[in-house]
Amino acid sequence: MGRKSFKGWLYLLPAILFLAFFMVYPLIDVLIYSVEEGYNSASQSFFSYGTYNFSYVLHDPYFLQALKNTFILVIITVPLSTGTALLISLGLNSIKKLRELYQTVYFLPYVTNTLAVGLVFMILFKKTAYTDGLINLLIHTFGGESVDFIDGPYWAKMFVMCFYTIWIVLPFKILILTSALAGVNPDYYKAAQIDATPKWRTFTRITLPMISPMVFYLVVTGFIGAFKAYSDAVALFGTNLNAAGMNTIVGYVYDMLYGDSGGYPSYASAAALILFAIVLTITFINLSVSRKHVHY
């Protein structure tokens, strides 16, 4: 080891120690918990090592519901929020005068507390004995049947959940994409214009490849973020997510640890590891797709 690299390691040491203590150690701990069968948190004892915890979790209807909810959330919100953000950013990019104002407006949800936004959504969507909520009022005026979005049918709850998630992540994506779009050298567009490139082709062949690293970044972080969704569900449907049928994987992990049916760190660890495996797989798929379509 050369003098230089020794120095480098020395500078990194605090960060490495910190990471080891707060990340690597807990990770290993989770791994160990997940294979300890019949763990008793009171006596801190267990029967044997094995894969029973995983098999339990994978057969638990609550976990399967959470898995389904999470996947629906991911599959709907990631493409939709990224696409919507791209559309809005393209719009913002073409009307320069309004850009700053709009950027502020769109950024408001980002700086507003998740729970506060959740409360607003509740008021908009919830049906109580006294009022149907603003959205139902709207549905009524257009001649539709009122729906309870918070305590009603599954699809209605899922709709609110997705809508809310997209709403929450939109500002950040718009911010990233507007700056990515603004970073594209206008000469490319001039060259394309001189060559009579149709608008759509300019977008798909020039704009999109130019901002592809940022789009890719948003898709990857979007996937990870949506897989880890939890607080959004709580903000909308309260803490008893299993009863509402709106639990997520992270919510399931939390419940296994601290919920009313809690006290099962082994199940929680197994569920967390399953989530980890899923996120890892998806990220690998993303990476391999990106190799073809992302241009740095």
Place this chain on the structure above:
Amino acid sequence: MKVVLEHLTKRFPNRNKKIHSEVTAVNDFTFEIPDGKLIGLLGPSGCGKSTTLNLISGLEKPTSGKIYFGEDDVTNMLPENRGIGLVFQNYALYPHLTVLENIMFPLENLRGDKKLTKQVMREMAYETAKLVQIEKYMDRKPSELSGGQQQRVAIARALVKRPSVLLLDEPLSNLDARLRLQTREEIRRIQRETGVTTVFVTHDQEEAMSISDMIVVMKDGIVQQIGKPQDVYDKPVNLFVAKFLGTPPINVFRGRFEGGKLFVGSECILAKEGEKDRPVTVGIRPEGFIPAEDGVFTCDLRSIEVMGRDRSVVASHSECTGAEIRAIVASDCDIPVHNGAVRFNLKSAKVYTFDELS
């Protein structure tokens, strides 16, 4: 195709929004670019060269004036319909596309009865690539090419759809000195081979002089002089043009006409019959000095620099407006020096007088 510019004027609102006055980037530009010629548009930075080019390309709309391509009025025609090729200073090659894809890009946009098959597009792309000699690199990305090669790709992309006018905006300024020299010869060759009417923008007078059929010298949006490079060099219409052309630059002195003679300081340097007595600015090209024992013009010698083929005599004079005088003399020529003073005879064709006083 000839290009006619008629009283072309472009005003921009001031970039500094607090100032409400307008910037006149191009002022009453009238010029007919003959078919198949290479025109050098020359002037210092900010004089309106790029704006003129953008007006021709249609990327900017003129405030007033007209543009004709051949007999057609294209003043209000969109850039994509004008049939021009444009080469940018930074090349603007699409970085994610290969050289071949870059060159084919304009062809793929052709629609309707002009639509080409993939095969024809490839052939045209290869043909153009051969013309600019980059056919060996068709599968590379622009980032895998040198600056000079990228420039050729940019030219190929501009030429592939056989434009009637080729516009180049400072195409060589991102290249190093040696490549600049090489590439400008290349541009000249390509222009000759294709016979495309070409406008070449540069702030480098040497570049413009060396490859242009005609040069247009601009200053502050106003055309100063138009002509063959040698003519403009030999007969500059004003002090600005005289100073702008030539390396080393022309030497400028305060002088006066008195009794039909031209004086600088106390020395009469030339006889010029019929000139009214008045103060003038005198410009002498570096190659207009002939060192001579009995020369008419005395300067204080500073140094003599050897530059291979010829020598550069650096001197000073109290009436000189610049920091120093530079004279270029053949290396086998005697330079008599007495008490630190050197004397010159002058070639009268290399001595200019201007009524503007600097």
